[in-house]
Amino acid sequence: MERSTDLRAVRSRKLIEQALTDILSNQGTKELTVKNLSQKAGINRGTFYLHYKDIFDLIEQTEWMRGLLEIFEPIRLSDLMKHSDEKSPFPAIADAFRYLHRHASFFKAVFHPSAPVELRERLQYLVGTRLYESLKQEQPGSSWSVQPAGYIIAYLGSGQFGLIQHWFMTGRTLPSDEIALMLTRFIRNSPCLSHHFSGN
Template identity: 85%
Template structure:
């Protein structure tokens, strides 16, 4: 009986993810609602809420978003600032942009300007938190540590989100390694970060 329940759960999640991709591709993220997605997937809204808290939770749990965050997760700012080759991007950042390029059909919709502001803020928070945790770990006693964490996370997340979004808006005309090189330089020369790491 438990096996049947697991199979039903897997089937429901697959239907939901397929419906998600279909709506993002053909209608855009602005039309992504629980009602539309449930109708597209052929399930009721109660089934959706058995698996996800809301639409944002669904997107954050997709294999594509988890894959991107898994790339950002191990990035240590201390290592980035020790990256001495000025002509090449930090490897993990380059990997992240290659990943974005490879799954462009999904991320183009996710980073589209028409995305609800709530979702944009959550993405910014997710990205900013990754850098903030690294900064806090590497420099727990730095002068920024007595500043409200929310503001630092907002600063770090907004910059990265904006750069990625602009890359998609402009049709990804710059190669992944070139935009990764740009982000590497921006982070290394950030007034919020560079003083702490240049002292190391």
């Protein structure tokens, strides 16, 4: 009985994710509601809420978003700040942009300016948190540690989010490695960060 329940749960989640990609590809985030998604997936709203808290929780749990965050997870700011090759991007950042490019149909919709403000804020938070946690671990005694965490995360996340969003909105005319090199340089030359890693 337990196995059949597990299989139903897996099937429901697959139907929901398929409906998500279909709506994002054809209609965009404006039409992405629990009602529309449930109808497209052929499930009831109660089944949706068995698996996800809301639409934003669903997006964060997709394999595409988890995959992107896993790439950002191992980034050590101290290694990035010491990255000396001015002609090549930091490897993890290059991997991230190649991943964004491979799954462009999903991420273009998610990063679109018409996406709900709450989604943008949550994505900025997710991206900013990765750098903030690295900074906190590697520079525990720095002045960052006495600043309100929410503001630091907002600062770190908004810059990265804005760069990714602009890349998608301009049709990804720059190759993924070129935009990755740009972000590598922006982070390395940020006065707020380079000051704390200047001794490394």
